[in-house]
Amino acid sequence: MSTLQLSPPQVNTANPDWEAVRALVADAIGGRGAGGDALPAQPSPSPSPSGEDALMEEAAPEGDQTEWQEYTGLNEPSPADPGRQVGTDPSDLDALCP
């Protein structure tokens, strides 16, 4: 079981680009075909090319910072809340939930 959350940083909830949201969802579900079981265990380190235009405007990735670090400016590489998914690719809930 995997999850894609239409929340920041991948989606601007105050003004979502719905075309981009549809692209994210289509990628998340379409990518579950052959080889689709290989989900990232952790939030992806950088935005995936799919749906890129639709994402919130962000600065280019710096070094090996995670998307969460880029979004928050904090040192922690991923959110503290269990189950919180970050990035344009769905994440495996086994990895997100202890």
Add this chain to the structure above:
Amino acid sequence: MAAEEDQRDQAPARPSTGRALLWTVASLPLPGVAHLRMGLRRAGTVILGAYLLGLAGIAGWAVWIGLHDTSAVAVLASLAVQNRWLTGAMVAVFVVTVLWLAVIVHSWAITRPVDAPVGRRLLGGAVVAVLCLTVALPSALALHGGYTTQRTLSAVFGAPQPGDEPHDAADPWNGAERINVLLLGADAAQNRYGARTDSMMVASVDTETGDTVLIGLPRNLENVQFPPDSVLAERYPAPYGFDDLLNEVYQTVTEEPDVLAMNPTVADPSADTLKTVIGYNIGLDIRYFAMVDMMGFRDLIDAVGGIEVLIEEPIPYGVHGGVLEPGLRRLDGHEALWYGRSRVGSDDYGRMGRQGCLIKYVAEQIDPGTILTSYRRLAGATERTLSTDIPQAKVPAFIELATCSRAPGR
């Protein structure tokens, strides 16, 4: 009767009261042995033969299930949610129970001494009554369970909607590769007006493998779009559009269902409309919705005996200083509700993540066996809180999908 009397003429003499009771007791696990003992060979052979044949049939079915690598409990659960199987099972239980009771009573009648003192007759009658209760009580519980299940299924799951494709048990998803279901958690507290769908997720399930992707929608999504030909689109035209959050769409439709609902004739026009609106916005054909209110979720978790959660960091909740302490803990309904609801020291997105974890924990821990063993409390909670447009005919297919999705790696 004449044949029976002929047989009885050649039968051994009736035993003492003690031995008669022993033969009667033996006819509980082996119906017909008392008849054989008393020379009623035809009756004894038929009764014992039918009984052993029934046992062999059940054993053969269990072996068949094992050979086909299928969960017997899942198969039972799938059968239990189909009215024809459930009714057939209830009729079978009733008939078998009546026959079994008749055999026990008759076993005593043909073995008891005819000239026993009143005291021994009363003792014999009491023992036979206890034997009958041993059979009747489990049967009564099974029949009550069947009745409860049937009532709950009828109350929660409806008939197919007009325009739905006909149900084909061999191809329940009509060839679709994925089935999408909107999962809603509504907050309808008594101290607040109306209901808000604070938890919204779309479960997109691969119909072949059960592999599931949960699409989480924050409650505070703005600028929700409506299908162009809908009354909602006319009511909230561009450029301003819908001037509220996504979690208010349900209540907005609830206030004017005859005007704003996509289909005012369905049981829950608001949830049905929200299903269509979310599907339109994220580009998915969402076939069904399932909604519980927050208090109902608490009751459902309590009904299955709680849920085990590993908490790594303390989760404060509420306004009274409650804290879910770290550790591997079995949360009751109240605690599980706060696990998925608390925003103290967190935010909407944090609790949305925890709600996804709750779905995973429930899917992993609440198996068909748990549902069957806690059916009474679960049926009551489900009937009170769950609303859905999933037709009853599709429930076995969903159970099969859930069984697939519980396989490792799904």
